[in-house]
Amino acid sequence: MTRDVAGIGLGLRYDLATELLERTPKNIAWLEIHPENYIDRGGRYQEMLDLAREDWPVITHGLSSCLGALEPFDASYLKELGTFLRDLEIPWHSEHLCLGGVDDRFFHDLLPLPFTEEAAAIASQRLIEMRDAIGVPLALENASYYAPQGPDGLAEADFVVEVLEKADAKLLLDVNNIYVNGRNFDFDPKLYIDKIPMERVVQIHVAGHFVRDDGLRIDTHGEPVPDDVYELLDYTLRKTGPVPVLLERDNNVPPLDELLSEIDELWTIYRNATGVGDAR
Template sequence: MPARRRAAARAATTAAPARILARARAVAPCPSSTSHAPRAGELAGWGPGLARSCLRRHPLSTVASNRWNLPDLGIGVALRAQHYPHILARWPQVDWFEILSENYMATGGRPLWILDQIAERYRIVMHGVSLGIGGTDPLDWEFLRELKALAARTKAVWLGDHVCWTGVAGRNSHDLLPVPYDERTLRHLVERVRIVQDFLERPLVLENPSTYLAFSRSTLTEQEFIRRLADDSDCALLLDINNVYVSSRNHGFDPREYLDQMPWSRVVQVHMAGHTDHGTHCIDTHMGHVRQEVWDLYAEAMRRGGRKPTLLEWDQQIPDFETVHEEALKALAYLPSEGAKVAS
């Protein structure tokens, strides 16, 4: 998922990357708040506190095929400000929402109030763009504290970011920048992921990036790097199918071979999105409908890894909510039957 269309970040108070301010303000009238009694549910293998309470407001779905026995949430939609009025007025039948974490951190007021209402009724997954796990700046502990607090507030089922770096010397580039795929970088990321997971008391869910250049010093393929990162740090993975396709076009590799090397038991979520094809290269724009070649690759992924919670991202020229939700529900046609044999 590319970092894009964000307001300028506030000034950093440490040497770590700056944060992104919330960019959305809703216009819907306030509905009355509905409280829900906590429900049972515990995630095997997760730490205390946040990790064991993250599903209290919602019943567990079918367990997905992953090593943590995290639930198969079904088909989700990325929560965007343009859709706040529709959601608050109609409370549509959506399995779950994914939020852009930074939009609700270091802020308050209406966006956070709206998120509270939505989190009372839907399961929430958090996805960020500013962790900079591959960077060389010190980890930003203020950012991590805010991230952990937001996860507690929303009872997020899981939270994650990207295998990338985002800035240097405290300056946020507002983009997801690739890392070299070599042993030195791998050790660096493994150490930082372990530290972050210990602090958050839960696995970090890291997404494969879309990339447009490669480092000459790389000695591993992207899929080898990500597999070893997940194994050595014991993190979870978010597989962005559109990113795999876009990068395969840009670098000339076989996306099906990429899928063959995925550690499927560590994949807890899948992203789908549209992209822009310029002929000589593709860009992950999150604009328009998902192309058929990406749906075909999604079907290949589901045959290999089994049913995974799947989310649609649409971030440019965003249409009405029904159009986005209908696009997300197309994934149902490609899901394997429950109990189908899958890779590990």
């Protein structure tokens, strides 16, 4: 049995949790968590998750099983993850299309894959393996990147589509990542969106990012969502229809009321673009 996830959600983060769980704002329709922060963990995190589930559907977004690694999956971890996810009654789980570690060492950050046929084949095979192991639907998320790709690879959108189609997978479409990549590497984010098979999109992420003095944009999730990202979200939702949208805010977390204003803005865009949508 899964719980319905629709409308605008927010990432459940430690810095926000006390006020969020006390006020349970009605304009937040669901919450997203990173399972790595909760698996086999008691104390405040266990309490946060238990309280959150009383008021919201919860879905999950992984950080550590990135789909581009070369080493075999840790089977015991996938078993533990699968049990955790099924207990949460989630409709799908998501992971990043990136490199999260090498030789069983973890970067704890999302490093870019080369956009090559070889990397697409490896990532799609891993996605299938992981999906089978955890026993719940698995969506991949397009990642941000800051280093230029080699000359012999695919365009990023073509790379993402290649993995999606090889694995017959769902997509968590991060519009902020597309915007950041577009600005850093001088492509039109809307042309990227146009290449995505919209029937595969099950969820959208939006966030703010940091602009360095040299102009490089870093996907920090530590700033308000900029107007250009709101506009790209509107453009995307008009194509996807009413898929759930998550506001990611992981760093430099402001007072909850500031985030609720951003959530309201997202609802306005969501309703205008899709013609549907009520908060809880």
